Amino acid sequence: MVAPKNSSSPSLPKSGAISKGYNFASTWEQNTPLTEQQQSAIVALSHAVAERPFPPNLTQDRVPGQGHGLSIDTQDSVADSSAAIEAVLVNTNQFYKWFTDLEAAMKSETEEKYRHYVDTLIQRIQTCDGILRQVDDTLELFNELQFQHQAVATKTKTLHDACDRLLIEKQRLIEFADALRSKLSYFDELENISTSFYSPSMSVGNRDFLPLLKRLDECISYVESNPQYAESSVYLVKFRQLQSRALNAIRSHIQSVLKNASSQVHDAIRNIGGSKPAVSESVEASVIYVRFKAAASELKIVLEEIESRSSRKEYSQLLAECHKLYSEQRLSLLKGIVQQRISDFSKKEALPSLTRSGCAYLAQVYQLEHQLFSHFFPASSEDVSSLASLIDPLCTYLYDTLRPKFIHETNIDFLCELVDVLKVEVLGEQLSRRSESLAGLRPTFERILADVHERLTFRARTHIRDEIANYFPANEDLDYPAKLEQSPEVIEEAQTSEENQDVFKSWYPALEKTLSLLSKLYRCLEPGVFTGLAQEAVEVCSLSVQKASKLISQRSSPMDGQLFLIKHLLILREQIAPFDIEFSVTHKELDFSHLLDHLRRLLRGQASLFDWSRSSSLARTFSPRVLESQVDAKKDLEKILKSTCEEFIMSVTKIIVDPLLSFVAKVTAVKVAVSAGNQNQKLETVGVKPLKEQAFATPEKVSELVLKVNSMIQQELPKVIKKMKLYLLNPSTRTILFKPIKTNILEAHTQVQSLLKSEYSKEEIESINVVSTEDLQVQLDSLL
Incomplete structure (x- = not known):
């Protein structure tokens, strides 16, 4: 019996190495994720090593025959x-x-x-x-x-x-x-520059001289700007000694060249002119200027270097000395020629012509000298003061020649002509047209003009005092109205043109002299000076005419005196109107009148000398008061003219309608008495009769008064109008002056007619035969 195989695999024993390896692999896998390409490569690699x-x-x-695993x-x-x-x-x-x-x-x-x-x-x-x-x-x-x-x-x-x-x-x-x-x-250059400058072959004409001088300036600038360096002051002193030596060499070189050029010009002038002190203008141009231009070419580089560094003090001083050296050499050549020319002008020409010729000649000389100076010193030619040491002595010759002549000049016309020459022709035309090239002459010409102004102002004041304020009229000067009646043809011409010079013949001489003086001074003097003179002249002229008016009133008639004064004041006012000035002058005076009173109070102990809070202190006690008074000659003239016209109007009115005015005054007195009697109801006791029962107001008496006034209007008033036409040539002036007279006459007749209507019967009014206001106005208008 074969035992079956166990289907479940036994668990593998745990190992520290395996766990550590597994943990390392897991951490590695988490921290380093693989891309798809890398994973594909790993799979392919695993297949490749599967049969390892x-x-x-x-x-x-x-075991042999055993398979894998x-x-x-x-x-x-x-x-x-x-x-x-x-x-x-x-x-x-x-x-x-x-x-x-x-x-x-x-x-x-x-x-x-x-x-x-x-x-x-x-x-x-x-x-x-x-x-x-x-x-x-x-x-x-x-x-x-x-x-x-x-x-x-x-x-x-x-x-x-x-x-x-x-x-x-x-x-x-x-x-x-x-x-x-x-x-x-910069410090090392001291030895090199010293060696070069002290070299016998080194001169201003050497081509290395100016570069060395420039390097020396750079070293001085650097040492000056860095005083904190050790021994900088010692080096600065040595550098400045070298610079001073170099600048003295330049000065001597320039002086030598200028003197050489001046000597050549002197020799040329002596050879040409012999013993004569002056030569012709063509010789001046060909010798004096041409030869110096050659010297300018020789010094051009050196002078340009000096001008380019003129911002530094030492070079500015050197440049000023070069200007002086140049001016001295040029002055030695020109002073005799300029003196001779100005002397010739002085002998041949009158003062205005001498001024014109002398200034024109100086302008020509200055222009030529300025052109020559610009060849030597191009950058300095724009500075007017650079040529002052040369031009001022030349201008002094003309100034010294002109000053004695216009100081003794008494003719105001000559002085005015001299002002025109200086102001219009010299300063206006010549200097304005060539302002840059002739700028250095302006101070001298302005000085001459200021002296002429001063002389003209003095002569004008003298003229105002002697010829206007102290003018003593002759008999023919006061022969008015005969003086006007004797020149009927002049009157006819003046009626058509008042600017005709014949009109002056009928003027009072003081007026003619005043207006003539002002017309001359207006374009010659400064506005401030002219204002003072005009105010004084108008004031004095007005007083002189008033004096003459009183004399004419005594010799002829008060009416002639009044019309004379009105005529001349109107002319004076009309003639000063075009002058664009104020005829107002403020006079300031120091008033010490309070000083005596203060001293008395101090001596009496009523005031303290050192009380600064009171008006009696020391400073205020001895401090004068400044009183200002303003005089306006034009306004005073207007006042006098107005009062004179009013006097004339009233005098004529009195001559013509004085009976009527007396009658109206008496009637007014009677009416007052009657009014008072009516209030008291005792007319019989007072003795006041009705108006027409008064002796002076009977119809017969009133008729006589009216006839007398009509006779005066028909006989005397035309004479007044004739005199007005004789004295006052302007019809509008006569109309303005006659208008209040006519108004007064009409007003007197109107009052009389009003009284007649209220106090007299119709039959009595007809018997009196008063002219109607309309007829009287037509009659009066026909007189003008």
Whole structure:
């Protein structure tokens, strides 16, 4: 009987190596997931190694004829079993013995098979444990290798960083060395530059001179900007000594070239002109300027270098000295020529012509000198002050020639002409047209103009005082209205054109002199100066005309005096209107009138000298008060004109309608008395009669008054109108002046007519025969 095989496999004994290997594989699997391609490769690899043979050390334990896997050889047991089966069992004991043997054989066969299987597994587990131990050792070696790699990598990185730092430090040291070398180069240049400058062959004309000078300037600038360096002050002093030596050499070279050119020009002038101090203009152009232009070409490079560095103090001083040297040499050539030319002009020409010619000649000289100067100093030619040391002495010759002449000039017309020449022709045309090339002459010309203005102002004030304020009229000056009546043709011309010069003949001389003076001064003087003179002239002229009016009133009649004053004040007002100025002047005076009173109070002890809080303090006691007074000549003129016109209107009104005005005044007095008597109801006691019963108001008396007034209107008023036409040439002026007179006459007649209507009967009014207001107005209008 063959025992059946156990269908369930026995559990494998657990092993630490297997567990460790399994855990490692599981962790590996989780941490390193495989891609599909890698998994496919593993499957293919597993198929390839599925028939892998046992290791050589395991082949000896295998049973021949056994297939792969775990199996038990049963050939012997089968033979034994078949033999046992084939045995003859005689009795029960044999059966039990056989059964026991058979059972033991079967049990032995089964245990042997599984024991062999267990042994195999144990061997394989041991093999796996060995492999896992090798893997562990390998992993440990790998970890140690990885740690060593990390250490090597760290050391390598540290080495690289150290190398980088060393390279950076090296670069910094190189840069520091270069910077130090570049800074030291400025100090090292001292010896090289000193050797070059002190060389006998070195001169301003040497081509290495200017580059060395430039390098010297760079060294000085560097040392100046870095005073913190050791011994920088010592090096700076030495560098400046070298620079001073170089600049002195340049100065001497320029002076030598200029003197040489000047000497050549002097020799040329002596050869051409002999002993004459002046030469012709063509010689000036060909000798004085052409030869100096050659000198400018020789000095061009050096002077350009100096101008380019003029921002530095030492070069600015050198440039100024070069300008001075140049001006001295040019002045030595030109002063004699300019003096001679201006002297010739002075001998031949009058003051205005001399001014015109002298200024034109100076402008020509200045323009030529400016052009020549620009050849020497191109960058400095725009500065007006650069040529001042040359031009100012030349301008002084003209100024010294002109000043004595216009200081002694008393003719205002000449002085005004001189102002026109300077202001319009010289400053206006010449300098404005060539402002850049002649800018240096403007101060001198403006100075001459200011002196002429001062002289003209003085002469104008003298003229106002002597010819207007202190004017003493002759008999013919006051012969009005005969002076106007003697020139009927002049009056006719003036009626058509008041701008005719013959009109001045009928003017009072003081007025004509005032307006003539103002018309001349207006375009010659500054507005501020002219305003003061105009205010003074108008005020003085107004007073002079008023004095003349009073004299004419005494000689002729008050009406002639009034019309004379109105005529001249109107002319004065009309003629000063175009002047665009204010005739208002504010006078300021210092008032010390309060000083005596304060001192008395201090001496009496009524006030303290040092009480600064009171008005009697020391500072306030001795401080004058400033009194301001404003005088407006134009407004004063208007007031005088207005009052004179009112006087004339009232005087004419009184002449014409004085009887009517007296009658109206008496009537008013009677009415007042009657009104008072009516209130008291005692007319008889008062003695007041009705108006028409009064002696002065009887119809006959009133008729006489009306006839007398009508006679005055017909006879005297035309004479007044004739005088007005004689004095006042403008019809509109006469109309304006006559209008209030007519109004007064009409008003007087209107009042009389109103009284007649209220106090007299119709028959009495007809007997009085008062002219109606409408007829009277037509009659008055016809007079003009």
